[in-house]
Amino acid sequence: MLLVRVLCFLLAMAAAGWAQAAAENWTPVAGQVIEQLDRALDSYQSGNAEKARRAVIQAYFGPFEGEKMEAAIRSHLGIEPAFMLERRFGAIRKDIKAGASVSEVESAINALKQALKEHAGQLNDAGVSRSVYEVNQ
Numbered sequence: 001m002l003l004v005r006v007l008c009f010l011l012a013m014a015a016a017g018w019a020q021a022a023a024e025n026w027t028p029v030a031g032q033v034i035e036q037l038d039r040a041l042d043s044y045q046s047g048n049a050e051k052a053r054r055a056v057i058q059a060y061f062g063p064f065e066g067e068k069m070e071a072a073i074r075s076h077l078g079i080e081p082a083f084m085l086e087r088r089f090g091a092i093r094k095d096i097k098a099g100a101s102v103s104e105v106e107s108a109i110n111a112l113k114q115a116l117k118e119h120a121g122q123l124n125d126a127g128v129s130r131s132v133y134e135v136n137q
Contacts, residue, residue, distance in 0.1 A: 032063035
């Protein structure tokens with residue numbers, strides 16, 4: 001019986017540690033942005049440019065800015081990487097508004113998605129905590 005209690009305690013502690021690690025990891029935030037960008041591309045491929053443009057805006061103001069990934073990149077990786085990401089979001093919106101080809105928009109979105117993954121990895125590797133950037137602190 002004691003062994004079962006000890007094992008349950010260890011399992012609970014490990015689960016708490018995993019939850020904390022996930023809360024400190026920037027990869028899920030990048031994943032949320034990427035999901036929105038994928039929705040934007042799907043909408044654009046379906047011919048709904050306005051919905052695609054709104055999805056790009058939601059990706060930027062939702063998880064990218066709302067979860068403070070932009071602030072973390074600016075603070076820990078530099079102003080230039082943050083500025084370049086912002087420009088990519090803006091360029092995609094402009095491309096959509098201008099009626100660029102699907103392949104152009106897809107290429108721009110894929111480049112942004114790759115940059116987001118790379119920057120999330122850099123933040124993780126640098127040990128940048130998401131909790132530092134929690135809203136309402």
